[in-house]
Amino acid sequence: MLDLMMSDSFENRLSGGHPNSLGDTLNVVDDILADQEKLTELIECYDSSDEVVRLRTSNALKRVQLARPSWLLRWTDHLLENIAQIDQASTQWTLAQIFRKMKPDLTDSQYDRAVTILLSNLKHSNDWIVLTQTMETLSSWATRDDGLQKQLKPLLHKHGKDERRSVRNKAEKMLVKLI
Template sequence: MKNFEKRLTGGHPNSLGNTIEVVNDVLQHHEYFEELFNCYFSDDEVVRLRVSNAMKRIAKEEKQLLVPYLNRFLNEISQIDQASTQWTLAQLFLLLEDGMNQDQMSKARLLLQNNLANHKDWIVLSQTMETLGQWAKKDDNLNAWLRPHLVRLSKDARKSVSKKATKTLEILEN
């Protein structure tokens, strides 16, 4: 065991801590991925935040490590009530789209639709709009569902949310 949970603990909550070193270990030793994945179940929300960051970095380098875990992301990790986990799922689902089967895509879409309709965190909303917006370009039903939510969010008091909603609407109209 590489003791990733301990290595991802401590320091300023908004810092990466040892995330980059952990990612490099996993990229060099794929057999360590399971231990890192299991850190999502840590009681420490900073560890979970850093695991999310690590997953995104690993997905950009070697998607194939995450694909066998798609069902666990959809069924277990999606249940973690932490904004960083939810916004990372939106990013991961977009990165891993080509590795998903139809059932996984349907579950991911429903999860993200629920987040867009109900979540309050600005980053969750922004990342979810990005993924759903990309998918809606190829899916008329999703496009029709997404537009009223984007109109609503385009009036959000937070500029980052309203700008992202407006930009996504513009992309869908072209």
């Protein structure tokens, strides 16, 4: 019976197959939407040693947030303090997207922590999706935060010279947004 329970775990269901496929992600999301308490098990999948599991966990988490935005709010501090420490591009770009949607519900302290995390990712990541999603989030916040804008503009100028068109174009577009 324990083997059956283990094989039915979210971690098991999110593993295997081609890394670019969703695997069983959509069914896991359906299970969570039917029972909010199962969100804990999904969040715990970020502890997996399998990067495909963590990638699909990120995908599932975005889908849960889209369907039930308030459900992630109790996890805000955990996302900021623990999940943000994961050195995986899919986790970093997912957090940029999740934090963008959480902004109205972040405390000042949580907002400051999110800004610090995202600025660090923008300075140190070389992944084009991390860079573009992070620029999008920080630029949307910087329109109302002069201090952030002062920190962000030099990074946008830097990324505006990136050899990858997607990164360069996003940086240029975000600079125009801040003028």
